[in-house]
Amino acid sequence: MTGEAYATLMAAAHRVRVNCLGDARFTSDQSGDVDLADICSGCPLLEACTAFATSERPAAGFWAGERYPQDRRRRAGGAR
Helix, strand or coil: CCCHHHHHHHHHHCCCCCCCCCCHHHCCCCCCCCCCHHHHHCCCCHHHHHHHHHHHCCCCEEECCEEECCCHHHHHCCCC
């Protein structure tokens, strides 16, 4: 993963405490049905994470309260 949005997110994640950093459930494509959105909802980096997820469209993981890759039907329906 490269890009300005990712660099900004990672730099900020090392300055403030975030619950996802180091938690493999957030970057794995094997997390199954585990819902991590509640953890994301109170995160101080939600805006930066959303910017990353929107611009980079990660191939796997849980970013900004959403599972990636996102289901095609959700994208077509106007998901953020």
